[in-house]
Amino acid sequence: MKIATGAQIRMARAYLRWSAEELAQASGVGLSTIKRIEKADDLPDVRTANLKAVCDALLKTGKIRFDGDKCVCIAD
Structure with missing residues (x-):
């Protein structure tokens, strides 16, 4: 299960x-x-299910992947 930090989610959404x-x-x-x-x-201090749903939505675009705890990588 891929879980990202709030900073990673901000960067991915941007x-x-x-x-x-x-x-x-x-x-x-x-x-x-x-x-x-x-x-x-x-x-973030939110329910794990909510954080997972947000991460999954970003990953489903095929343009985002999370790598470690500080980096948002753009998939080719």
Whole structure:
């Protein structure tokens, strides 16, 4: 299971040029939860299922992969 930090999620969303609302819709997670996740630099204090749903939504684009705890890599 790939879990990312709040900083990684912010970077991934910025790369995709998604709004927080678009990420919320793609992941099925509430907008307030997305904002809480993105406030954290490390692992955010949210339910694991919500964080996994957000990570999965980003990974499903095929343009994002998470590598370690500090890096967002753009898949070719």
